[in-house]
Amino acid sequence: MTATALLTDQYELTMISAALKAGVADRPCVFEVFARRLPDGRRYGVVAGTGRVLDALADFRFGGEEIAALRGIVDEPTLRWLADYRFTGEIDGYREGELYFPGSPILTVRGGFADAVILETVILSILNHDSAIASAAARMVSAAAGRPIIEMGGRRTHEQAAVASSRAAYIAGVTATSNLEAARTYGVPSAGTAAHAFTLLFSTHAGTDEKAAFAAQIDALGVGTTLLVDTYDITAGVANAIEVAGPDLGGVRIDSGDLGMLARQVRAQLDGLGAPNTKIVVSGDLDEYAIASLRAEPVDIYGVGTSLVSGSGAPTAGMVYKLVEVDGVPVAKRASHKESHGGAKRAVRAARDTGTIVDEIVVTGGAGVDVADLVDVGNLDVRDLQIPLVRGGRVVDDLPTLADARDLLARGLVSLPWEGLGLSHGDPAVPTRYVTRPEN
Amino acid sequence: MTATALLTDQYELTMISAALKAGVADRPCVFEVFARRLPDGRRYGVVAGTGRVLDALADFRFGGEEIAALRGIVDEPTLRWLADYRFTGEIDGYREGELYFPGSPILTVRGGFADAVILETVILSILNHDSAIASAAARMVSAAAGRPIIEMGGRRTHEQAAVASSRAAYIAGVTATSNLEAARTYGVPSAGTAAHAFTLLFSTHAGTDEKAAFAAQIDALGVGTTLLVDTYDITAGVANAIEVAGPDLGGVRIDSGDLGMLARQVRAQLDGLGAPNTKIVVSGDLDEYAIASLRAEPVDIYGVGTSLVSGSGAPTAGMVYKLVEVDGVPVAKRASHKESHGGAKRAVRAARDTGTIVDEIVVTGGAGVDVADLVDVGNLDVRDLQIPLVRGGRVVDDLPTLADARDLLARGLVSLPWEGLGLSHGDPAVPTRYVTRPEN
Numbered sequence: 001m002t003a004t005a006l007l008t009d010q011y012e013l014t015m016i017s018a019a020l021k022a023g024v025a026d027r028p029c030v031f032e033v034f035a036r037r038l039p040d041g042r043r044y045g046v047v048a049g050t051g052r053v054l055d056a057l058a059d060f061r062f063g064g065e066e067i068a069a070l071r072g073i074v075d076e077p078t079l080r081w082l083a084d085y086r087f088t089g090e091i092d093g094y095r096e097g098e099l100y101f102p103g104s105p106i107l108t109v110r111g112g113f114a115d116a117v118i119l120e121t122v123i124l125s126i127l128n129h130d131s132a133i134a135s136a137a138a139r140m141v142s143a144a145a146g147r148p149i150i151e152m153g154g155r156r157t158h159e160q161a162a163v164a165s166s167r168a169a170y171i172a173g174v175t176a177t178s179n180l181e182a183a184r185t186y187g188v189p190s191a192g193t194a195a196h197a198f199t200l201l202f203s204t205h206a207g208t209d210e211k212a213a214f215a216a217q218i219d220a221l222g223v224g225t226t227l228l229v230d231t232y233d234i235t236a237g238v239a240n241a242i243e244v245a246g247p248d249l250g251g252v253r254i255d256s257g258d259l260g261m262l263a264r265q266v267r268a269q270l271d272g273l274g275a276p277n278t279k280i281v282v283s284g285d286l287d288e289y290a291i292a293s294l295r296a297e298p299v300d301i302y303g304v305g306t307s308l309v310s311g312s313g314a315p316t317a318g319m320v321y322k323l324v325e326v327d328g329v330p331v332a333k334r335a336s337h338k339e340s341h342g343g344a345k346r347a348v349r350a351a352r353d354t355g356t357i358v359d360e361i362v363v364t365g366g367a368g369v370d371v372a373d374l375v376d377v378g379n380l381d382v383r384d385l386q387i388p389l390v391r392g393g394r395v396v397d398d399l400p401t402l403a404d405a406r407d408l409l410a411r412g413l414v415s416l417p418w419e420g421l422g423l424s425h426g427d428p429a430v431p432t433r434y435v436t437r438p439e440n
Numbered sequence: 441m442t443a444t445a446l447l448t449d450q451y452e453l454t455m456i457s458a459a460l461k462a463g464v465a466d467r468p469c470v471f472e473v474f475a476r477r478l479p480d481g482r483r484y485g486v487v488a489g490t491g492r493v494l495d496a497l498a499d500f501r502f503g504g505e506e507i508a509a510l511r512g513i514v515d516e517p518t519l520r521w522l523a524d525y526r527f528t529g530e531i532d533g534y535r536e537g538e539l540y541f542p543g544s545p546i547l548t549v550r551g552g553f554a555d556a557v558i559l560e561t562v563i564l565s566i567l568n569h570d571s572a573i574a575s576a577a578a579r580m581v582s583a584a585a586g587r588p589i590i591e592m593g594g595r596r597t598h599e600q601a602a603v604a605s606s607r608a609a610y611i612a613g614v615t616a617t618s619n620l621e622a623a624r625t626y627g628v629p630s631a632g633t634a635a636h637a638f639t640l641l642f643s644t645h646a647g648t649d650e651k652a653a654f655a656a657q658i659d660a661l662g663v664g665t666t667l668l669v670d671t672y673d674i675t676a677g678v679a680n681a682i683e684v685a686g687p688d689l690g691g692v693r694i695d696s697g698d699l700g701m702l703a704r705q706v707r708a709q710l711d712g713l714g715a716p717n718t719k720i721v722v723s724g725d726l727d728e729y730a731i732a733s734l735r736a737e738p739v740d741i742y743g744v745g746t747s748l749v750s751g752s753g754a755p756t757a758g759m760v761y762k763l764v765e766v767d768g769v770p771v772a773k774r775a776s777h778k779e780s781h782g783g784a785k786r787a788v789r790a791a792r793d794t795g796t797i798v799d800e801i802v803v804t805g806g807a808g809v810d811v812a813d814l815v816d817v818g819n820l821d822v823r824d825l826q827i828p829l830v831r832g833g834r835v836v837d838d839l840p841t842l843a844d845a846r847d848l849l850a851r852g853l854v855s856l857p858w859e860g861l862g863l864s865h866g867d868p869a870v871p872t873r874y875v876t877r878p879e880n
Contacts, residue, residue, distance in 0.1 A: 006621035007599045009592065010632030013620070018634070018660035022652075024641055031637070056599070069624035075660070113641050120635075121619075124595035125602055152449065155564035156756040158601035159447045159496070162565055179561075180453070181446035184509035192450030194458070195560075197471070197763035200771040201464055201553050208771075216462035220515070221454055232774050306756055315750040316596040323637035331640040331648075334672050 039314030041425025049130030091390035097405030137172035148175035153309035226251035251279035267298035479754030481865025489570030531830035537845030577612035593749035666691035691719035
């Protein structure tokens with residue numbers, strides 16, 4: 001077990017110290033995670049990371065080493081409180097793979113003030129990272145229009161963020177990952193064959209020997225493998241590949257150059273060599289726009305790295321963790337123009353009978369109420385977006401799996417209004433309606 | 441011990457499988473880490489992460505669980521080889537905190553092909569992440585012109601990337617971090633007082649009570665604490681803060697709004713209330729440009745989050761790990777326009793006697809040679825940039841500390857040509873000269 005308890009900002013513990021001393025540490029509170037806006041020009045977000053939040057919660061304990069590390073930072077009464085800490089409250093949230101929009105209450109944490117405030121950083125870190133990756137990856141999957149994408153960006157991001165990125169990308173519909181830890185930890189299918197280094201390895205004083213490299217790869221991995229053909233000259237590389245492997249070669253990979261033009265050339269060359277079933281894999285600085293631009297080209301598989309693991313320009317989802325209710329009283333910061341809505345919320349999504357989403361409806365004070373009593377949804381279908389995740393401090397049973405999350409998102413993307421899948425900058429595809437339940 | 445061995449791309453293991461079968465797995469190889477270019481418009485990069493690379497190397501073992509996870513992905517001879525794996529080669533590299541430029545050989549790994557190729561992903565992940573963060577943070581530290589910066593971005597990035605970001609930011613000269621795990625693991629000074637939630641916590645049906653919140657915080661943390669004054673109305677917040685704390689209040693924090701205008705107003709108000717020593721901390725979407733724009737304002741401390749941990753637009757350093765020499769033969773990919781220089785390299789930096797850097801000189805085949813014999817450096821001072829890091833698979837003793845890295849960078853920034861510290865887009869501040877040693 002790796003303790004996650006210090007993945008925490010110091011101010012959470014100093015607030016607990018002050019709250020304990022003031023006797024308000026146990027006041028019943030509701031905190032909510034939401035994004036005030038989507039990243040610039042994005043039309044939807046994808047929730048990812050909730051499963052990892054629940055894993056981190058299970059390991060969130062202050063053992064002897066953690067307490068020792070905090071001595072001098074917070075006072076002794078607080079250290080004693082921390083040593084006994086375990087979350088005992090309730091958490092509800094959107095499913096992983098669910099679409100979200102500005103203001104969507106993605107996670108709701110109910111508990112005593114100290115119990116809940118201490119989870120702020122670890123919850124936000126995970127959701128902000130994983131949702132940013134899933135949101136970018138979903139755009140790439142849409143752009144690929146059914147062609148498989150292999151995520152190979154681990155080397156471009158923090159070594160553990162790489163593992164989480166593979167998981168988030170898989171939720172978004174990416175087919176496989178190069179990352180072996182993601183394969184082990186989350187069961188994401190893994191893929192990978194060879195780098196340029198392998199071809200270069202067969203160089204001697206006598207010169208290069210691409211054919212020897214290809215032969216060695218086929219000998220070990222079989223003729224179904226993918227040969228990297230752009231180490232020296234691509235046309236010669238393709239000729240060498242088919243000469244060594246025969247027409248049943250699984251694939252060739254091109255990692256540089258004008259990928260569209262090269263894909264056409266290589267496809268014609270492969271067909272001419274009697275290898276019409278040999279697939280073409282392209283990689284090298286692909287993002288959703290580059291993927292879309294290759295839609296008409298004879299590309300079979302995309303390998304995506306940097307842009308995926310860095311959220312394609314939006315490396316964080318911008319979610320915040322806000323106290324919205326204290327002892328039943330709605331609270332909100334008022335000093336700025338930041339959009340804040342006090343009070344615990346419930347969210348439902350209204351859709352036409354065709355499935356197309358019309359509205360994200362966020363209801364304040366709507367627990368236990370039929371939404372139809374609060375808002376006129378006409379003959380739209382409405383469904384609740386939050387599910388119970390933690391009850392009495394324990395993770396509930398039978399939560400959705402990664403495969404469920406993947407399916408949910410695939411269905412969700414189909415249900416967006418038609419402009420929702422546009423790659424260009426635009427407004428959120430679905431408006432958020434705030435509804436406040438009248439006082440009884 | 442957390443095994444780091446699966447923080448690896450599958451193709452590294454399939455290449456090893458093929459190399460073992462072909463009998464070339466032990467060919468002596470040299471791999472180099474370098475960046476072909478700096479992120480768009482950046483004038484220098486900062487090396488960070490090398491210490492974490494060496495930590496990861498120590499834990500890079502394939503135990504029973506890792507081998508089990510790989511069964512079915514690679515063949516049995518490869519699994520046996522992996523089970524016995526430990527790196528036995530040599531690593532040299534730039535010090536942490538060293539400046540780098542396009543082509544700088546930041547890390548050089550010497551070993552058998554399989555021994556060395558297997559480290560590609562974990563080395564790149566760490567260096568690409570940590571160097572991206574340190575490079576961005578250094579610009580912020582420059583922009584702050586001596587005022588302290590507190591890193592508080594953990595919630596905006598992956599939970600473990602947050603810890604590494606704090607470390608990298610500290611190398612770059614940031615003063616403190618909010619992240620408690622970074623404080624524990626790396627000894628980075630930590631800081632933090634309270635969030636808006638703490639002020640909101642004192643709300644009741646009777647209304648809000650900012651003064652009660654401030655009093656509680658001071659009671660627990662002392663009058664030297666920093667009170668967050670923008671939950672409701674900033675002017676009232678400052679008045680409440682001084683009323684409750686008295687004129688010896690340590691600081692006030694403003695987290696929203698036009699920070700420059702607010703800092704001036706709040707400074708005047710504090711001075712008028714007889715609290716000229718109460719510091720002003722500003723936070724909220726600050727990046728190096730916003731920090732620079734506040735240089736003339738009465739700001740005492742900056743809190744920086746999102747932009748720091750996301751590399752301020754450049755979340756990855758774009759470093760690659762390339763095979764440059766096999767059995768003494770220089771090798772390089774040739775198919776693209778990518779800048780590649782085969783052959784193991786040595787790097788020296790030439791500077792005037794004032795300390796100002798003139799040239800980054802990258803010498804191919806220059807091991808053991810006096811640089812003055814290869815290039816005319818006039819009366820410039822030259823110093824070698826790589827130091828030994830690993831010998832015979834073991835990390836060498838007495839490597840530079842984090843404090844050393846911090847000092848090195850502080851001196852390095854002073855030694856840049858004057859245009860090097862410009863925040864606007866520009867070219868690398870120092871040109872890279874490639875020199876090839878003539879054949880003997």
